[in-house]
Amino acid sequence: MIGEKKFYLTKKGLEKIKKQYEELKKTKFSKIRGEAPNILHSEDLNPEYLSFREDMGLLERRMAELENVLKNVELIKIPPKKERNIVGLGATVTLEERGGQINEFTVVGTLEANPGQGKISSESPVGKVLLGQKIGSEVIMNSPVRIAYKIKKVKYHLS
Amino acid sequence: MKKKTKTDFKNILDFIIKAGKLKKMPRTIWSLMGVKDSEKISGHIFSLTLMAWALGKEDKSLNMEKLLKMSLCHEMAAVYTEDLITPYRKVSPKDIQEGKKIFEKWPRLFQKEKQKKFKQDYKKERKALKKLTKNLNQPLREEMLNLFDEYKTLSGPEARFLNQLNVLVVLLEGIQYKKEDPSISIDFLWEWTYEKCDNWLCLDFIEELKKRFYKNK
Numbered sequence: 570m571i572g573e574k575k576f577y578l579t580k581k582g583l584e585k586i587k588k589q590y591e592e593l594k595k596t597k598f599s600k601i602r603g604e605a606p607n608i609l610h611s612e613d614l615n616p617e618y619l620s621f622r623e624d625m626g627l628l629e630r631r632m633a634e635l636e637n638v639l640k641n642v643e644l645i646k647i648p649p650k651k652e653r654n655i656v657g658l659g660a661t662v663t664l665e666e667r668g669g670q671i672n673e674f675t676v677v678g679t680l681e682a683n684p685g686q687g688k689i690s691s692e693s694p695v696g697k698v699l700l701g702q703k704i705g706s707e708v709i710m711n712s713p714v715r716i717a718y719k720i721k722k723v724k725y726h727l728s
Numbered sequence: 729m730k731k732k733t734k735t736d737f738k739n740i741l742d743f744i745i746k747a748g749k750l751k752k753m754p755r756t757i758w759s760l761m762g763v764k765d766s767e768k769i770s771g772h773i774f775s776l777t778l779m780a781w782a783l784g785k786e787d788k789s790l791n792m793e794k795l796l797k798m799s800l801c802h803e804m805a806a807v808y809t810e811d812l813i814t815p816y817r818k819v820s821p822k823d824i825q826e827g828k829k830i831f832e833k834w835p836r837l838f839q840k841e842k843q844k845k846f847k848q849d850y851k852k853e854r855k856a857l858k859k860l861t862k863n864l865n866q867p868l869r870e871e872m873l874n875l876f877d878e879y880k881t882l883s884g885p886e887a888r889f890l891n892q893l894n895v896l897v898v899l900l901e902g903i904q905y906k907k908e909d910p911s912i913s914i915d916f917l918w919e920w921t922y923e924k925c926d927n928w929l930c931l932d933f934i935e936e937l938k939k940r941f942y943k944n945k
Contacts (some may be wrong), residue, residue, distance in 0.1 A: 572828045581759060582732075586763075588908070589883070627791055627794075631884070634789065634885070661839060663838075666836060670836045671836065671838060672837070673835035673837070673838045673839045673842075674775065674839055674842070674923070674942075676841060679888075679926050680888075682882070682888075683881070683925065684920075684923050684924045685842065685848075685880075686839075686843050686846045687837075687838075687839035687842035687843055687848045689841075690922050690926040692926035693922065693923060693924065693925055693926040694922040695919075695922045695923045697925070708939070710922060712938065712942075713918065713938050713941075713942035714914075714918045714919075716915070716916045716919050716922070717865075
């Protein structure tokens with residue numbers, strides 16, 4: 570359901586959403602004009618955009634979702650220097666876990682999360698528990714198994 | 729409506745036979761953990777598709793047809809790549825011996841390593857899916873490849889939802905194996921779940937799993 574939820578995006582993430590929206594808009598116009606869809610696959614094209622070619626209803630719904638994101642977007646900004654030891658959105662966090670194992674990911678908004686690429690959502694249980702924590706803090710999740718994280722490093726990327 | 733040509737049927741038949749190999753291919757994750765008679769890759773796809781249907785119905789913004797097709801496509805590449813469990817590959821007898829230790833480390837890596845593995849696996853899987861679908865008619869092939877790309881890059885709501893459900897079905901399977909063999913450790917699956925899931929349906933389902941299987945915790 571579309572609500573007034575805030576969507577946190579990096580500058581790069583926002584550009585990607587805008588690009589997706591423009592691609593969908595172009596598709597919609599070409600469909601309205603009755604142009605034949607281009608069926609040649611291109612690695613450069615957004616896969617989602619391609620899958621909408623045949624379905625106008627789906628395309629319009631997705632456009633409305635993206636419009637809602639663009640209307641309620643909040644750009645992730647690097648915090649002031651004195652707060653850069655605290656985990657916030659956009660921070661790359663290095664954690665030490667049981668047995669000295671290192672785990673590392675960047676905390677991002679839900680739309681940019683891709684845990685396989687080391688980007689976790691700030692709305693995930695791990696994201697939530699880490700937000701606001703400082704370097705050196707130990708964070709424990711107890712339910713139903715015990716997972717302990719020690720925050721070793723917090724880094725914000727300037728680009 | 730245009731009639732299918734003989735070539736179409738031949739190629740569809742070839743494709744179904746090849747994809748059917750997934751019915752005999754075990755899931756690497758369970759083999760490494762030493763689980764006997766564990767599910768096959770097709771069994772995992774079946775569970776995920778059912779879950780996507782049952783839970784996805786609760787979110788009216790999702791396109792059900794797309795979601796279910798995406799679920800069917802998400803591991804089809806395994807016909808050629810086998811089951812890629814990042815960061816591990818083929819299962820050797822030595823791996824099985826060390827299986828439980830291996831999973832104590834996984835999936836904890838530096839971000840750059842995660843990104844490298846992701847790119848490698850994605851490239852390998854895409855190549856395999858292209859090979860598997862190469863003789864299918866162009867629109868069908870395109871649809872499969874696009875759904876796979878969308879799933880891997882999480883570039884739409886169906887992909888994001890399915891990706892989270894994927895970890896939940898693995899967790900559920902693991903919980904059931906652990907009931908049969910308590911020596912199996914599935915802590916890493918919980919950690920993985922807590923890193924991956926943020927969809928409200930998935931988070932509520934996690935609570936249901938806890939209620940059902942961890943009453944005393």
